[in-house]
Amino acid sequence: MTSVSLISSTAPLSADAIVVATVATPAGVALATGASPVDEALGGVLLAALKAVTATGRADEVVKIPTLGKSATPLIVATGLGTGSADTLEPESVRRAVGAALRALSGGRVAVAIGDASDSGLVEAISDGVLLGGYRFTKYKSAPSPAEVRRVDIAVTDASDAGSRAALRRSKIVTTAVNNTRDLVNTPANELNPVTFAAYAREQGEAAGLSVEVLDERALKRGGFGGILGVGGGSATPPRLVRLSYQPARAKSSVALIGKGITFDSGGLDLKTAMMAQMKSDMAGAAAVIESVIAAAKLRLPVAVTATVPMAENAVSGTSYRPSDVLVMRDGSTVEVDNTDAEGRLILADAMLRACEDSPDFLIETSTLTGGQLIALGTETVGAMGSDEFRDRVVAAGTGAGESLWPMPLPPRLRSNLDSPVADIVNVTKDRWASMLLAGIFLKNYVPDGLDWVHLDIAGPAFATSASGYNQRGGTGAIVRTIVAALTDIAQNGS
Known part of the structure; x- marks a missing residue:
């Protein structure tokens, strides 16, 4: 290094x-x-x-x-x-x-x-x-x-200047988190699967002094995590849910981090027809939040942070979940599966429900969620959705950290597009219009009223198909700097 x-x-x-x-x-x-x-x-x-x-x-x-x-x-x-x-x-x-x-x-x-x-x-x-x-x-x-x-x-003018030395220390901690995220995204799915990914999170989290909990498939079944189990049911490698918690003394606020951890996304029975080789990057959100909570601990930020990270492989087999299946989520609500390639929101919903049981002050969720993000904002700009004031606060923090984010709306009138004739909600609509926003609206369904939250869609920014600036081809470590900047803002200014 x-x-x-x-x-x-x-x-x-x-x-x-x-x-x-x-x-x-x-x-x-x-x-x-x-x-x-x-x-x-x-x-x-x-x-x-x-x-x-x-x-x-x-x-x-x-x-x-x-x-x-x-x-x-x-x-x-x-x-x-x-x-x-x-x-x-x-x-x-x-x-x-x-x-x-x-x-x-x-x-x-x-x-x-x-x-x-x-x-x-x-x-x-x-x-x-x-x-x-x-x-x-x-x-x-x-x-x-x-x-x-x-x-x-x-x-520099003065190599012993405290401000410059602190800036250098912060840079080393944050870029280590970014580069570790890149390593995880670049690792092929035959090595990084839900079990090995969870083992990595445990090892790194405990080394950083975090408390770590890993739920295996039996614990997930006992806990009623139907979304995670449904998506992960087609893989030979069972799903996991990882919880990493940083609880400093005198924390000013508490933040829940959620990241999508699909270690490979074939699309399931709705098999993908393009870009499948890049789908080892579908766990970029999970990698980002794991590394961000570790960075928060290393920076000793006075804010409590718990990352809740669902991990699954969306594979094809005789035990794969199917279009038209109905999944029962952790809170007992039901979801009709219209398309098995809209799997990320299903595992995220379960993770968000679990995270909200802790009554956090803020919730930050990030995921390589939709092709709609690429269509709307391209390969370098993150789509940010959520409660307006907190969304804009996170966008400002991320912009200050050098990442490109754009605030997007969640129009209430679109919620009816997700109505299901057989369940409480359907995971995706038949048409592609406003697909990025509809994914955000689906996730909003699992956020308690009054909680400040943001959904960050990094589908394009998480993986570079060519080198430019400080990015090599491959995983970029996108959104880590934004999350750490947002946590720093919360630590300094509270709610």
């Missing part, structure tokens, strides 16, 4: 490569603030060299300039921030630019000279970019290549 340290910007920078930032302006490429010492060490020719190789400063552009003996550092790496000001740097632009640079480098030692060296917020963004962009998933590679950068030094 790449190590990150702070060094004084007044000392000569020495490394295998130095990363600086560029900006796209109407007049062409420009050097962003922080690059001046590097330019001076090269005799003021860095900008001319960048223009000579037609650098533009656009986002995701990485240009390597050899110093040809003019500096003790053999390579300068210029990474584009996109259109903007050379002096005012947006943290997420910096995060993505540094991540792109780290994706283009391997091995050795790197120094980063970007922005105002006294800005702790920028320090955190740079560290995030380093640790997210340097991520590699090599577990199944016989000869891993390229290797992670060994060490990165961030140039």
Whole structure:
């Protein structure tokens, strides 16, 4: 794993490569603030060299300039921030630019000279970019290549500044949670199934000092978790429900986290016809909430957090649940199954019912739930639904953390679309219109009146089909930063 340290910007920078930032302006490429010492060490020719190789400063552009003996550092790496000001740097632009640079480098030692060296917020963004962009998933590679950068030094005004050191510590904790989520999403379903996933959650949770409870199929039956049992009934690997609880002294509020843990989604008897190879990522919400509650404990946030995580494999066999089946949920209510590929909301409903028995102050649920999210918002923007004020609060926290979220409505008039002739509710309608919103309305059915809650649909953002910014192809660790930011906001401001 790449190590990150702070060094004084007044000392000569020495490394295998130095990363600086560029900006796209109407007049062409420009050097962003922080690059001046590097330019001076090269005799003021860095900008001319960048223009000579037609650098533009656009986002995701990485240009390597050899110093040809003019500096003790053999390579300068210029990474584009996109259109903007050379002096005012947006943290997420910096995060993505540094991540792109780290994706283009391997091995050795790197120094980063970007922005105002006294800005702790920028320090955190740079560290995030380093640790997210340097991520590699090599577990199944016989000869891993390229290797992670060994060490990165961030140039700051005062390497002993408490604010910068705290920012670096927070970055390491949060990016570890993101990268662990990526590892889980990238792990194939022949290794990560409900049983092994639950074992991972227990091991990691107990190591972080959390209390952990794992319900097996017998306990699920005793507890009346008909949604989880119904979805998981077709798999040779039985379902699980995991509970991880962080209960600090003097907690200001309590938060329930729920995450969808479908370790593989074939669609069930309504077999998928496309994108099935990506369905190992259908547990991204579960991974995110597991890692988020562990991060909350490491950050020692004064807020009580319990993650309730349903895990199942939606498989095809003689014991698979069927279209037209009626499932009895934990609270005794019934659901008609119209389509077995709308399975996530069924296991989430059971988990939400269990979580609400603890009377939390807030509920945050996240899931790779609908193709409708992709249609409406694309591959990078999370759809946020729930109680209006809390939804907007979580959107603001996530936006501040650098993730893209968009608030969506839950129109009450759509509820009648989920009426069933044989049960209390049907899991999905026959048409595709407003499918993202209808999934949110289905989940709302299992939230007590008056509880502040939000549903975060990460169907697109959870898995990248191509590399960009700090993301490699594969699991992105989406929504972890948002959840941790929301927990931090609640810890600081309560209800």
